[in-house]
Amino acid sequence: MAVKVPLWHHYLQAIRSREVSRVQDFQLAEDVLLTVLERVHTLDPRFLVDYSHHLEAFQFALRSSEDPLDMQVPLQVDASALLIEEQGPSELGDGPMLCRLGIPWGATGLESWMTGDVFSASSEGGTKCCGYIEPSKVLCVLKDLLVAAIVHCKHHGLIAPGSLSATSLQEEQLHLSLLVSSGWRKIRFNIVPTLRRKCGVPGLDGTWLTPGFPEGTLQRVVSHGVDLVPAGAQHWRACTGYLLTRLLGELGVFRGHRLDSLSLLDRVNHEHWRDGGRQPGLSFNHLKTALLWACALFPAPEDWAELQGAVYRVLVVLLSCLASRTLPPFLYVGRDLLQGGGLDLNAIYQHAEGFARQPEAALRIHATHLGRSAPPRVGHGIKALLQLPASDPAYWTTAYFDVLLDKFQVFTIKDENRVAAMQSIFRKTRVLDSVDG
Structure with a gap:
């Protein structure tokens, strides 16, 4: 005689039955996107390719919703050499502070970030910075690179016809949106230029929450640093999305x-x-x-x-x-x-x-x-x-x-x-x- 599955578990079984296919869909879409981003890096080494998205695949498998996924594009810049100028509370996102990324006078090794396509010289005298890396300019450069990379990849057969739509790149956002086909599913990715900062960030404090996680988990996760992402034409903001995904992964040990x-x-x-x-x-x-x-x-x-x-x-x-x-x-x-x-x-x-x-x-x-x-x-x-x-x-x-x-x-x-x-x-x-x- 068949055992009757309780309603809650029956519902959960239906959700779990889709997890493997969702991971496969994510990985197929990720392969297309990484191929394009590799070409972006070839065209402009200032933009790196992050291959460590196993946590994102794991998180995508948990979901039923089809909200856009963030795909970070790390910037090839020494964050410790920059001056982070805090501007005040953020009106957007999950970070409490807006900031500007300043390049100090006499800085070495940052020459590629002092070109006019991503840099604005300071008009204020007596400041510690000769100018700032502007997120709006970085996004504009990245958009042009993505278009060129997509054309190259399609022309050389590196991605399948119809696997990627760049029409949404014309949207004025704080990210660049791409729609990637993966079998019958279409996954929207928000491409976000990111600078990871490993020093302390004001307002970041989860040490008192440790009883709910394995010992030392929060401190270890936070030590990886916090991402700075575009928050406007001139400002960046702290974003904890990467940290929260890592914490979600830690719950899997329980x-x-x-x-x-x-x-x-x-x-x-x-x-x-x-x-x-x-x-x-x-x-x-x-x-x-x-x-x-x-x-x-x-x-x-x-x-x-x-x-x-x-x-x-x-x-x-x-x-x-x-x-x-x-x-x-x-x-x-x-x-x-x-x-x-x-x-x-x-x-x-x-x-x-x-x-x-x-x-x-x-x-x-x-x-x-x-x-x-x-x-x-x-x-x-x-x-x-x-x-x-x-x-x-x-x-x-x-x-x-x-x-x-x-x-x-x-x-x-x-x-x-x-x-x-x-x-x-x-x-x-x-x-x-x-x-x-």
Whole structure:
């Protein structure tokens, strides 16, 4: 007699069945792109080729969404020889600071970066810099190189006809977009010129989060440096995308369902909350950030031993962030990843809360799986409880999120200290819950 697979695991099996093909699709598309970038490097050695994209392939396999992927093009320049001039808070991306890349007076070994195609001389007297490497100029040079490289590769049969579209290169963005065909799938890559800086970056601080990761992981990952990417015509910004992908890879050493929870929520987000990707909404990076916070807030192995409970650990963090309209970056302080992207946070919250209350309907792979849904796990009066960390950051603790897990009927921890801490927070919130419930 066949063993009946629980609904949550049935849904996960459907996602996992696509992982191998997605890795293969990524690798085929990557081969096309690397062939072009190798030609770019031949034409201009200032632009390097990064061959270490195994983590990106691993991350792509976890996803159901088809959001663009970043492909970094490292700059051949000694970052330690440059002067990093901080300009103030960034309005874009996940970095807290804007900066300019200055070339000091009398610098040697930087002559190739002092040519007019990428360099602007300083008009201010008495400065430490003779001028600056301008991101807008770097992007313009890289765009021309990509066009020339694509023409060369097509003419010499190095890439298959129709495997790459450069029409989107005309877009005015802080990156260069290329659409690469991989079998039946088309993958969009954002080509980003990048300078990796290994010295300290203001605002980068994750040392207190270490309980959720193997010992020394955060310090080791951060020691690789932070990428500086274009943030405007003159300014660069710090970007932690590479570091977060490395942290995501570190989660693979754990037993449990950490990565499975991310894959499952990304599938639900793509298929149901974003209507198959046709509607705007949360990105994979939003969900990845929620998972990393959940891993920090729930470091115990038993929190991730059961699939449904693992998903809810990420979900309660995400719900709290949506209710308070604030998703802090994992490694930087003072930023909000939910702002600036034109997201309808009210609509996204309704989708996420609806799934948390009655997840079964979203876990049906096709119509033959339709059946009776379980009753709602919690009433509609939970939003006020979810908003507490916005008014008092002291609630951003494991005990608070344990209360949320208990409200959704997925708190199964037996540790007496955890239970006592949860009950203490619960007593503080009971009056609020009774008013709004």
